[in-house]
């Protein structure tokens with residue numbers, strides 16, 4: 594990364610003048626926080642005592658048999674809250690307190706990031722306000738209930754398509770007027786600098802732990818890392834600590850939706866083109882006129898038209914490979930992991946399993962593949978059962 598927050602051609606700060614001071618202060622605050630050993634020790638303590646780190650690295654014997662190599666699963670599904678999101682929200686909430694901020698705001702689509710933010714707000718005693726598209730509120734009532742139970746206030750955003758990108762705009766508008774008192778807790782490794790770097794650093798605990806755990810369990814580092822990509826935070830967190838090891842290959846798995854040829858998907862790195870969204874230059878799904886495209890995925894967490902700038906750069910460099918899997922393949926992979934290993938993954942994480950299945954036979958029997966299970970599947974059971982005509 595360059596000092597102005599670029600990864601190759603991507604990244605940067607594409608913001609109205611009124612927000613520049615807020616991100617520059619955040620950048621300075623984060624630099625101090627990162628180098629402050631007392632602050633880092635406190636983050637480590639919360640990650641261990643509150644969130645439940647380290648999460649296990651689980652050997653998957655039957656998947657290993659099926660794929661023809663040694664497969665391990667990095668179990669972010671076992672983190673408090675049921676997904677990797679808490680690594681980031683804990684880090685940013687402690688940073689907010691460190692910078693003297695007294696209020697947290699966040700955007701949320703399906704509500705998972707809103708819940709993870711509400712959790713840390715309650716844990717650290719910081720009031721939380723969540724912006725959520727009105728259409729998403731109707732679809733995700735249970736997560737709205739969770740956020741409110743945790744003490745957060747949820748604002749319905751009625752503008753535009755009443756979904757995630759309108760919620761981001763509303764949160765940015767709030768922050769423009771409130772940045773002296775308020776931290777904007779962004780949910781993925783995208784957005785203007787310093788967010789992509791900061792969120793990567795908070796999620797890199799995944800990739801750092803798995804290296805040590807793999808060495809301890811198998812006597813050597815992995816040969817292939819696999820993770821799903823929405824905005825890209827669990828993927829960059831899995832990959833970042835291993836980027837300097839040229840022998841470790843990396844595969845990002847995107848939402849192929851109804852198939853990448855249908856236009857009904859969220860496969861930004863596979864099918865997108867460079868453009869600016871939410872303050873950063875990265876790959877983007879857009880129509881020929883440059884309008885941000887409508888995306889689709891059965892996994893709400895992958896249903897985003899942008900992607901983090903560092904992943905865009907890593908793909909252009911050829912350092913990471915990307916593939917897309919369809920909704921059908923992901924649902925199938927969810928059932929496969931459940932039956933073969935006794936783990937029900939989130940639909941997002943099931944994309945990583947499906948992507949790994951594409952690699953069957955491409956590794957030798959003694960080579961090691963580590964798949965990040967970004968979250969658990971409980972949140973998806975209701976919809977899945979209903980699709981199968983099961984009344985729950």
Ligand SMILES: *Cc1c(COP(=O)(O)O)cnc(C)c1O
Pocket residue numbers: 676677678705780781782821822823824825826827828894895939941942967968969
């Ligand atoms: C939110 C979410 C994702 C997608 O977010 P990234 O920033 O790409 O990691 C993936 N898996 C789960 C379980 C999620 O909740």
